Amino acid sequence: MRYFLYVSLLCILSSCKVREYQKAVKAPEAVQNIFSEQSTSYQPVFDKILYNCVVDGKTPLGKRYHLSGLLFIKQLEEGKRVVFQNQMGITYFDFGWDNNGIFSVHNIIPQMDKAPLIKTLKKDFELLLFYNLPQKSTGVYVLPKYPEDHYLKFELNKGFVYYIFDQHQQLNRIENADDRKKVTVMKTSPTKTGNLPETIYINHLKANFTIQLQQLNTNNLQTTEDVITE
Amino acid sequence: MKISRILLTLAAVLSIHISHAQFSPVANPASVQQALAGNAAKTQTISSDFTQIKNMKMLNDKVSSKGKFYFKQQDKVRIEYTQPFQYLLVMSGGMITVKENGKVSKINTRNSLTMQSVNRVMMDCMRGTVFSNKDFSVKALASTSQYLLKLSPVNASMKSLFKQIDVYINKADNNVSKLVMTENNGDYTEMVFF
Numbered sequence: 326m327r328y329f330l331y332v333s334l335l336c337i338l339s340s341c342k343v344r345e346y347q348k349a350v351k352a353p354e355a356v357q358n359i360f361s362e363q364s365t366s367y368q369p370v371f372d373k374i375l376y377n378c379v380v381d382g383k384t385p386l387g388k389r390y391h392l393s394g395l396l397f398i399k400q401l402e403e404g405k406r407v408v409f410q411n412q413m414g415i416t417y418f419d420f421g422w423d424n425n426g427i428f429s430v431h432n433i434i435p436q437m438d439k440a441p442l443i444k445t446l447k448k449d450f451e452l453l454l455f456y457n458l459p460q461k462s463t464g465v466y467v468l469p470k471y472p473e474d475h476y477l478k479f480e481l482n483k484g485f486v487y488y489i490f491d492q493h494q495q496l497n498r499i500e501n502a503d504d505r506k507k508v509t510v511m512k513t514s515p516t517k518t519g520n521l522p523e524t525i526y527i528n529h530l531k532a533n534f535t536i537q538l539q540q541l542n543t544n545n546l547q548t549t550e551d552v553i554t555e
Numbered sequence: 556m557k558i559s560r561i562l563l564t565l566a567a568v569l570s571i572h573i574s575h576a577q578f579s580p581v582a583n584p585a586s587v588q589q590a591l592a593g594n595a596a597k598t599q600t601i602s603s604d605f606t607q608i609k610n611m612k613m614l615n616d617k618v619s620s621k622g623k624f625y626f627k628q629q630d631k632v633r634i635e636y637t638q639p640f641q642y643l644l645v646m647s648g649g650m651i652t653v654k655e656n657g658k659v660s661k662i663n664t665r666n667s668l669t670m671q672s673v674n675r676v677m678m679d680c681m682r683g684t685v686f687s688n689k690d691f692s693v694k695a696l697a698s699t700s701q702y703l704l705k706l707s708p709v710n711a712s713m714k715s716l717f718k719q720i721d722v723y724i725n726k727a728d729n730n731v732s733k734l735v736m737t738e739n740n741g742d743y744t745e746m747v748f749f
Contacts, residue, residue: 375618377640379656393642393655399614406614412642413634414609414618414736414744415716431613432740435715537656541639 343502346487349466352475359494360465360477364458367477367488369521373399375541376525378409382534392417396538398450398521406431407450420447426457445532449509452486452499453525474498484508491515496522506530578696578703584686587695587702591683594729601626601681601730603748607636612741624748626681646674669712676706676713680722680734691720700726715739 351357361367378396383389394411404423410416419432428447430438437443451457458479466476466487474497477488484503491497495515501508509529513522527536581587602625609618622636636642643654651662651674662670672690679685683704686693690713691706706720716738723733730748737743 373616375639391660393653395618395640397611397614397616397618399616401614408611408614410609410618412620412636412640412644413746414607414742416738416740416742419613419740432738 343507345468345470349468349476352465352467356475357465362461364455364460364479367455367518370519371400371521374521376538377541379537380534445529449527452501576698576701578698581695581697584695588686591729595682595684599628605746605748607744607746609744610742630678632678672713681731683724683729683731685722
């Protein structure tokens with residue numbers, strides 16, 4: 326009897342997937358043909374972008390925390406860099422990816438130097454930048470709940486991600502889920518392929534924190550010229 | 556031809572050398588400390604516009620912002636960023652109030668030693684009373700027109716945030732003209748007050 330209950334519980338748990346996604350069906354071929362299956366064709370093309378960034382969350386013990394500042398994303402010859410700093414210029418973290426997708430932490434304040442947090446943030450930026458995804462998607466899907474939207478799916482090492490496009494083929498959501506639940510939901514302003522969104526709201530459902538990003542005028546960014554001063 | 560080339564090079568080197576203020580160690584740091592402390596005691600309010608540039612060495616890039624700075628005796632500081640974002644920070648006693656995106660939040664620095672240290676060094680930098688700050692060792696230098704106070708962190712929490720803070724003070728009025736905060740990775744933020 327105990328064995329039967331145990332096996333039943335296992336069966337129930339293994340069949341529990343995100344209900345919404347259970348009803349996903351592959352979009353008609355005409356829709357599949359609109360979307361490229363190559364992940365690299367969606368990567369935003371940019372030199373540098375500056376966002377106003379606000380992070381709000383709650384620790385497992387219920388203590389609230391709040392961080393804000395500027396998030397700077399830059400494309401370098403040797404890869405990409407993402408730097409989050411406070412308003413006075415003090416760096417919270419400085420992450421980088423080389424051109425082979427290898428990730429490095431260049432700098433991080435001790436309070437944020439926690440492996441699960443770094444892993445979550447790394448994944449956030451990779452999803453936003455369409456970076457380190459499988460070469461090809463598994464296809465485009467439609468959900469009865471949102472018939473106007475098209476869900477472009479990529480399988481990940483753990484779980485999967487849906488990039489959700491509106492009827493004008495503009496990205497407006499990114500949803501990452503594991504086998505049972507949604508993990509992260511990102512809502513973006515409508516964004517054409519090849520661009521980074523102007524506004525992004527990232528809700529980490531498991532990790533219990535949010536990130537709000539608002540693009541700022543890049544006139545405030547200046548490239549340093551090499552000047553011999555000494 | 557060779558001599559003129561040598562002379563030209565020498566002139567170029569000298570002009571570069573002269574264009575940067577020459578700072579040398581102060582013979583009597585106690586007198587500088589006294590002068591600055593006296594000025595701080597007399598100063599009721601400070602009001603100043605500022606520009607801030609964060610220099611990111613490895614990224615070969617800078618981020619600039621602008622704002623307004625206010626100080627009121629004994630310990631009230633208001634820093635208002637106006638470009639490219641709106642952000643208001645008010646320090647009063649042990650409390651920090653922040654206003655951004657229309658939301659107001661309060662932080663009690665008494666719960667965090669790091670926040671207290673950051674709060675205190677900001678106040679001390681703006682008032683020129685850094686000699687009394689226990690979280691930093693201070694080296695005083697002077698040029699013809701300015702003092703340069705070099706602050707090196709002595710405790711672990713400040714060492715994790717800063718490699719060094721440089722405070723430039725005009726001799727004419729003992730007011731802070733520039734702050735340079737250097738991080739451990741070499742990136743630095745310059746705040747210039749005018």
